[in-house]
Amino acid sequence: MIQQIYPSVPHPYRYELNKDLQFAAAHYVPSPAAGPCSRVHGHTYFVNVTIAGNDLDDNGFLANFSDIKRWIHDRFDHSLLNDHAEHFQDDDSNRYPTTEVVARTICELVQSHLDRTVNRPRCLQVFLRETPTSYVVYRPMAGGGLL
Structure with missing residues (x-):
């Protein structure tokens, strides 16, 4: 894993968890403005997810590291991102699998799982x-919005 210092997020929570992971995936950006990126090509994506909260779950976790890996790596590794139609679409520029949209999608996926936990971290x-x-x-935008 790449050693990286990540930007810090100021927050009022007692606990902060950071999970590094990577996945290999292909994608294309279906726009003429994308130039060579409009053709199928691949990357090894490196991800850091920051989760915070005040309460731990019944196992003493803010969030389980292996769950986070499953939510992201197991979903996207060795896939064509454009094939994940529930997240990415070729006919909506707000859902092209650009780096920005993939990062937002990862945040949304993680938060949707966290919302179903008893301690509800962010x-x-x-x-x-x-x-x-x-x-x-x-x-995510202030106030907890994801878009």
Whole structure:
């Protein structure tokens, strides 16, 4: 795993969890403005997810690290992101699998799982590195909105 210092998210919570993971996936951006990225190509994505909350669950976890890996890695690893039609669409630029949209989608997926836990922590940030020189940081809007 790449060693990285991630941007810090100021928050009022007692606990902060960060999970690093990676997945290999292909994608294309269905727009002429994407240039060569409009053709199918692949990346090894590096992800850091920041989760925070005040309460731990019955197992003493804010969130289980293996669950986070399952929600992201197991879903997207060795896949064509464009094939995940529930998340990405070729006819809606707000749902093209750009790095920005993939980061937002990861945040939404994580939060949807966290919302079903007893301690209900918050996904505060997703850092997504697509290449050694390009990354996106996504943070949900203040007030808990995800879009």
